[in-house]
Amino acid sequence: MTGEPGDFEITLIKKPRYVIESRCTGCGTCVEYCPVKIPDPFNQEISKNKAIHIHFSQAIPLITYIDESCLYLKEKKCRICEAVCEKEAIDFTQRPEKVKVNVGAIILSPGFEPFDPKVRNEYGYGRFANVITSMDFERLLSSTGPYEGEIRRTSDLKHPKRLAWIQCVGSRQVLPGGNSYCSTVCCTYTQKQVILTKDHDPHAECTIFHNDIRSFGKDFERFYERTERLPGIRFIRGYPSILREDPQSKNVTIRYSTPDEGVKEEEFDMVILSIGLNPPSDAKELARKFGIELDSNGFCKTNPSNPIETTRPGIFVSGAFQGPLDIPESVYTASGASSQCGHLLDYRRDKLTAERIYPPEKEVSQEEPKVGVFVCYCGANIGRVVDVPSVVEYASKLPHVVHVDKQLFSCSTDSAKQITEAIKEKGLNRVVVAACTPKTHEPTFRDSLREGGLNQYFFDMANIREHCSWVHSREKEEATEKAKEITRLSVARALQLEPLQEFELTVNKAALVVGGGLAGMTCALSIAHQGHEVHLIEKEKELGGMAKRIHTTLEGVDVQEYLRDLVQKVYQHPLIHIYTDASILEARGYVGNFITKVKADGGVREIKHGATIIATGAAEYKPTEYLYGKDDRIMTNLELEERIAKRDERVIRAESLVMIQCVGSRNEERNYCSRICCSESIKNALTLKEINPKMDIYILFRDIRTYGFKEDYYREAANKDVRFIRYELEDKPQVETVEENGRQILRVTVTDQLLGKRLEIDTDILALAAATISPSGSKEISQLFKATLGPDDFFKEAHVKLRPVDFVEDGVYLCGMAHYPKHIPEAINQAYGAAGRVLTLLSHDTVVASGSVCVIDEKKCMGCGACVEACTYGALELYETKQGEKARINPVLCKGDGLCNTKCPTGAIQLKHYTDDQLNAQIDAVVGEVWD
């Protein structure tokens, strides 16, 4: 790599695939004929694959490549694949290719490498057949895995009954070959594996050997609880050791100890090592090539106040190369990186895009239907089972069918062209392709229709592959008959189809950010930097939110300095309009076109904006337990931090200090982990130890959840003699004031689980790690912006893993603690993530809404309101007409599920593309000739 931000040149070596990408259709015939079986790398080498194969079933592109184990590549023999490929897609002449790419910015997202337990002999991995890794087990659970989703032992193919998971394999270990940090994700993935195991086999006995259970993510505590409550599940705290393998049964014996029973040995059918996350194996090489630095753990070194930045300008990082991350964090660092690239390259946005021009659309809805049917062989996928010529022959006799053709691969470029040509030459006005699922190629064929000047909705796919040849592969005659019927249903439907218009909505280029904390401001700045106006609404008199009360981070960032700088940038940015002491009176509109009424500075203003970002943050719980508020020596974590920052003598000169964790979290009322308090307590403890090394500090905890690199600070605190004492939910610490020698003594009593006895600690200061809760006003914001709240009153994202900054409601986004408690770097990550999503919307002049939306025939509407009640998207409303109340629709908000259509007693509301007539036509066509 050479160059500088805005102008990098990358030289890539592209390995030969030995398959011509533009020709291969992924039919899989070559795979079938290939004689070379290799251990399948995707299935952790548990099952076999062929030398030519598709990487895995969801690979993109879904086409084959040839592995180095190929006979021809090794010994110049075979070439069977070349002979059987009907598309002539095999090309053994391919050589490594040097490709030069000129780019303005770079995003590094190489992910992570699973920890290899072979580096430590003690686990027996590779020696004992039934000691496997969690990655191996993940493949066993998968329906595309080695045993088609059945959990079997490789040694005897039996279903294991007694399974043990060992946590922290390779993580939280300061040992050669181990990693000192916590891998963040293993506790929860293990719980997922346990739940799935129990789904597979309700009688399976699952044992989890663990250290702290770190279910700190959103909804993870409930998930943990669900796992714990399953029958036949044991969570055992401690480090077990793997002793031996039984030579006959290949069962594995583990030694462990429990406080009640002492040291025990137990035999298991399968032992799963919950392996951690290592940096990518080529991280050093990558760092050298790109001129970036790595951190001490070998992951990408990032800027703590912007974890998406590497040490080199113009190069960004997303995903687990930042450090161990769960899926949602990976996803939002990805859109965050895109936003930062946008910031860098905004000045030349849209310079390289070209608009595709289609021929004008012909008006054909009044014409006699002329249906063209194209039947696909899909190589051998359909052709081997279904008698394609006989389907073609049958289709040609169906009413209104004027053109029928068979195609080897309908989805290939030349076949798509044939369809376009046939539309033009034969004057087709409806097209049916009998091939595979519309999920893969419907867009391809719709495009062929547009190229032919037809409305793209005059198209239907008859799925004779997934619904027929693949699932009836041993019944060729019946499958052929079924394929004919499926095609008939499609033709019947095609005759009923109508041309639909996808409408384009103009997008207002401004954004509204609700909440002026760190997340809100970061997001606002990122959007404004890319040329969009931003309206930033804050309910307090000044910007800053919760961060105003935080002074440092565990990693040592001076939060107040950072905040001052950020506030200044926000105020100075000409495109950001700030409304403090503000309240929102009304919000209406939809994606691209919102109108929000804001009261601020004594006036009311209507703001028009295309996107809305909810960044309303969180609040600190006011404890009602542990005498809080009754004694001024008792304070919350944030109050402690403020007093440390002010160098309050009473705090920093204290001889002893007790911290109690999980105050108001992980209980019945708030069944979630507040995520940040363990690290906050350790941060405060370390700061205090720095100031006053003699102070006795006790942290009473349930599980210490210093995930990721924060684990190192936990270790540091323990090394500096901060005493960690674990307590159980059923046996919480007791706090009392006792009068002794005329002094009011603050006394904390707790059961020490290790020693099994009660400890009395007299303390000068008691700090409570109070829960992080949703702030007051969340419900109102939720109602105003149709942004739903989850069970803990944090805002609910559209998809917990894959869409972590979107709401279901289009055009509304989410970041910061409004989503869930999180550390400052995480909030910044997510704020950039939300900005990235907002810019995806605002950088377009229009948004396209589907044509398959509902339409109302007002004459038929009786105004009963059943549809309005069913539509939770708010797309429908009743309004008064001369003929009484009628429903009307805002098609922009319609998502096309069609529930209203079913609820309507009179058929007045119809979901276009799935109308009563269209579906009835299919129902009638099942039996055959009654239709038409």
Added chain:
Amino acid sequence: MAGVSRLQYSNEIRLIRVMCSGRVDLTFVFRAFYNGMDGVFIGGCYLNECKYTTHGNYHALNMVLLGKRIMEHIGLNPERLRIEFMSSSEGARFADIVNDLTQKIRTIGPVGKSEGLDGEELKTKLHEIMRLVPYIKIAKSGKLSSRLQDPGQWDQLFTREEIETLIREVPSYYIDPEKCQACMTCARRCPAEAILSGKNLIHIIEQEKCIKCGTCLEVCPPRFSAVMKIIGEPVPPPIPEEKRAIIRKGKEK
């Protein structure tokens, strides 16, 4: 995923795609039986896992529960209708369900014949039910929108007696020729365009077209109160064409 995983299942099923199980109308179900289908299966997402926010699968469930009761009422085996919830990744579950369903239905036998209903009789009954779907939707709208979390409650959502009453008390609407003032209000408001109207012509409800929604009764001006709801009795025949003209008293003078 059943397809992608090449799981083999019975070839006696034909699939019709809808975007949400909530789109499946009661009429579709009866239309399939009317066409001679032996079984109807509806596959939906797991309850509470709606990818839309409408939770149409609950509505689909209610529709099926109602459909089963109606089937019982007309003498069809309710096992012919089934709803199952699954996720798109559960190919094996889909294949198992299809196999189980086809097996069960094969045991039950061909629609109508196995239940002692001859073809025409069954068709007449189903036709009648399909005509009543708008009325049923209105009468049971509350229950059809409920969200039953507990499978234990499913069976009691609709009772046999309830369906009997529902069908027994099907109303008919009739315009009293003595009272009708030919104001056209009902005709304009009828969502089914089932009212023959005309200036100064007594309005007549075409019973074949009427969907029994009751709009005419509701909108007929109270000073005329010409629309009558008739339950359990035959509807009087429409007045002959030549007697439809209204002779207004004002004009006589």
